[in-house]
Amino acid sequence: MRIQNLQSFYLLFLLVFFFSFNSATSESHLQLRRGDSLSVEGDQDFLTSPDNSFTCGFLNLENSNAYWFAIWFTNSKEKTVVWTANRDRPVNGHGSKVHFRGDGTMILTDVDDTVVWQTNTTTTDVAIAKVLNSGNLVLENPQGDNLWQSFDFPTDTLLPLQTLTKNKRLTSALRKGSYGSGYFNLNFGSDNVLRLISDTPDTSSNYWPNPDFNVYINGRTNYNSSRVAFLDDMGRFLSSDQLQINASDMGYGIKRRMTIDYDGNLRIYSLINSTGLWEITWQALGQSCSVRGVCGRNAVCVYAPDPRCACPPGFEVTDPSDWNAGCKATFNETLLRSRQVKFVEIPHVDFYGFDLNTTSPLTLEACREMCASDFRCLAFSYRILGQGVCFVKSALLNGYETPDFPASIYIKVPNSLQPPNPSILYESRRMCGSAEAEQIIGSPSMYDFVPKRVKWIYIYSFCAALGAIEITIIILGWWFLFRKHGIPASVEAGYRMISSNFKRYTYAELKKATNNFKNELGRGGSGTVYMGVLSDGREVAVKKLGDVFQAQDEYSAEISTIGKINHMNLVRIWGFCSERKHRLLVYEYIDNLSLDKHLFDSNFLTWKQRFAVAIGTAKGLAYLHHECLEWVIHCDVKPENILLDGEFQPKIADFGLAKLSQRGGPGSEFTRIRGTKGYMAPEWALNHPITAKVDVYGYGVVILEMVRGIRLSNWEVADEYENEAALKSFVRTVKKKIERGSSVWVESFVDPRLKGKFYRKQAETLVQIGLSCVEEDRNKRPTMASVVQTLLECEDDAEVQISDNL
Structure with missing residues (x-):
């Protein structure tokens, strides 16, 4: 009797607890289905990841009615945002909503129902929207495949296992406390090197890696054209240009992010669970003043001792809330066109670039006269490098002060300007007049997160202890309740489905x-x-x-x-x-077996089906090469390994088998030959390091075979050298016809069984891609990401060789 009463007590406790818990979080969702929506006016109307690490919903800046649809770290003290949908166009705090419409599109509407943002998923089989434990907002079909993801549209933050590829970039916030797009970017340049770039209204320049050195001195390479980088779960950042970065607390189990901050510096942060604050565990630039354009036109970045922006003599801050606007002259600038000018020396200061000319040897007096007589000159720098060197400046941009800089800048000002104080840079900093102007350039957590850690740790410890007690009570209640009767069938079925x-x-x-x-x-x-x-x-x-x-x-x-x-x-x-x-x-199990069964037999695919297979296969390979958890090379791309489902959509099989069986070398290189003759890239036989370009080669052979409708490399009926010559002969013939500019060249290469029913533009594109993919020089082959982009551009092409429906 006593045991039954105890069980009843625990059951009552659990019901009360879960009722109160659910009522408090009734608007929180693990996923959205078509027709669902999130409202800006719902205080707890948001999506959460299964492990509660990330929250997705509406967020606003303090004391403002501007809201953003965003994803943030749930347990960070300041709700650190990692992604925003409407970064540069906030919505109203009343009436704005996110709708998951019946056509599979997720849209954000403002108070007047204006569509501010939407996903490009109207024609896909979208079923649910959810936030993964990785912080990725995804739209999935009923089979669980990702059809859209926020990881493809980064803002200023890269999360672990999120890839940064050729067409993606991180862009800083405009200023502290802002979500809007700023002026600093992290992306791959045209030389395949990952760079930090300042793109201000005044100028655009690289500043990391060190622009004064070449690629190789900076420890990079520009020979790998794959252009992919990612931060892994251990705190390592790896890039295809051979850049490797290790966080100082490298290891598993830590929440991290890589962010390009509003000051232009790139940093890796680790979350301190006890305080909810962030600790910097790596940064690209040790000296924040090395960032080009961080202080705007006419401004100087100084260390006092922390990095700050300051105005030189004769200038004042343009906008105290935005140092990107720089400093403006306090005098009429037309006065500088006369000879009634003087020069104010500021020691250990220089401005990057904008040299009208550089002259040596030259005396200080001659350099001063050169600037005074040229109306374009705003200042000059003079250095003693064994002999006097004069740099005449046409603009004052990217100013910085460093104690070990062996020169001075001489700024041209009117004679009427009052003589400046020798410590004028520090005085001007104090004259900026606002808290924002006084702020440290670097991320606030660089300097002030340590003191706060002590302040909050007791509160967090108390909460953690209280939470542990509640969890213990819940576990005991479940044990008493179910130890005799077992787990309910519905719960057990759900567990089986998940596992x-x-x-x-x-x-x-x-x-x-x-x-x-x-x-x-x-x-x-x-x-x-x-x-x-x-x-x-x-x-x-x-x-x-x-x-x-x-x-x-x-x-x-x-x-x-x-x-x-x-x-x-x-x-x-x-x-x-x-x-x-x-x-x-x-x-x-895939219903329609492999591609070869529907390409080389009498039951052949239509042109529309073939083009869909080409796009789908390219997407799958691009995902393996650029986007999945680990860089995977298939190494055996052929029709037999491309399966077709009930709708004749392609699914690549046997991916990852190379990873399982080939462990001969470091990184992405394999040393043992595998694959299928006829689809193997030349570098296999030459014993060169194997990269993702071997898959590109195999894909090229496959799509040429899809266009032609026959095997181009049938090793069963010819010896190695005859067959190699046949493939080369086919490629050579196609290239000659293209070079001659024949208007009907493509018709002679398309599968005659189609009887002319194909899209001519699409056929030309497939052939040209196939030819580029089978180049012997792998550096000339495209990446799968670029192949996908090219195919998508002509996916909806309406040009038809014959007007029949395909």
Whole structure:
């Protein structure tokens, strides 16, 4: 009787607790479905990640009615924002909403129903929107494939496992406390090198890596054209230009972000859980005044001792709330055109660039006269470098002061200007007159997060202890409630559904599922594939791998990583088996088998289906090369490894097998030859380091075969040298016809079984891409990201060779 009363007490407690908890967070969502919306006026109307690390919803600046649809760190003290949808166009604090419309589009509307922002997903099968534990806002189809993600549209922050690629950039905020776009960018330049660039209204210039040195002295290379960089879970930042950065607290289990701050410096931050504050664990520039344009026109970046902006003699701050606006003259600038001028010397100060001329040897007096007689000259710098060197300036931009700078700047001012104080830079800093003008240039956490840590730690510790007590009570209640009766069937079913997404199977389970491996679907160099049905009724393809794969522990670790890769154009891996000598992979079953069955047989694809396969395959490879958790090279791209679902959409199979079997070298290089003759890039035979360009080569052969409708590299009927010559002959013939400018060259190369029913522009594009992909020099091959972009541009092309519907 006493036990029953105790169980009743705990049940009542749990019901009261969860009722109060749910009522307090009734507007919080783990996901949105079509027709749902988030309102700016709902205090708790937001999405949260499953682990509550990230929150997505409306956020505003203090004391303003401007709101942004954003994602921020839930547990950071200041709600640190990592992404905003409407960065440069805030919405009203009344009546604004985010709608997840029935057509699959997510839109942000202002109070007057004006669409401020939207996703480009109207034609896709979008089902839900949610925030992942990575901080990525995604739109998914019913199969769980990502059809849109915020990671593709970064603002000023890069999160772990978010990639920075060729067409992406980080852009700083305009000023402290602002979400608007500023003037500093991190992106890949045309030379394939990752750079920090100042793009102010006055000038544009690189400032990191050091522009005074070449690429190689800076420890970079411009020979890798893949252009991809990312921050991993351990705190390492890796880039294709050979840049590698390690956070000072490198290791797992820490929330991190890489942000280009409003002062133009790039930093890695780590979250201190006890305080909710951020600690800088790496920064690109040790001296903040090295950032070009951080203080605006006519202004000087000084150390006093912290970096600050200041106005030189004869100038005052233009906008105390925005140092990007720089300083303005306190005198009539037309007076500088006369000879009634004088020069104010400021020691250890210089302005980058804008030299009208550089002259040496020259005396100080001659340099002064050169500037005084030229109406374009605003100042001159004079240095003693063994002999006098004169730099005459036409503009005062990128000013900085450093104690070890062996020169002075001489600023031209009218004779009528009152003589300046010797410490005029510091005086002018104090005369700026506002708290914003007085602020330190660097991120606030560089200087003031340590004192706050002591102030808050007791409060956070108390909250943590209280939370631990509540969790203990809940666990005890569940134990008393269910220890006799077991877990309810609905909860158990939900657990099975979640845990079945990716799991480790026993050999006995898979042997039973495949009926003792009787129904063979196909075989290749890496193993044999069998049809199977799991205990939960799902049809699967089970691949029994050969003997070349790793030891059990290494294999399990690698396949766990590959199992997290998720894209609509990649075959989903449901699980694996690593038991004694057995190595098996469990894939989703694809209805229409492989591309070769629908390309080289009588049951061939239409042109529309072929072009869709070309785009989908390119998207899948681009994801593997540039966007997934780890850089994956397929190494065996061929029609047999491109499967077609019920809608004839492509799904790449066998990705990651190279990663599992090839562990011969560091980084992304493999040393053992694998793949299929005819689709293997020349660098395999030349024993060169293998990069993602081998997949580009195989893709090129595949799309040329899709256009032509026949095998271009059939190694079964010809020896190696004859077949190589045949492929080269085909490429040479196509190139000659293109060079001659024939108006009908493409018709002679398109599969005649189509009987002219194809889009001419699309066919030309596919052939030209195929030719560029099979270049022997891998540096001339495009990246898969650029291939996707090119194909998308002509996806909706309406030019038809024959007016019939395809």
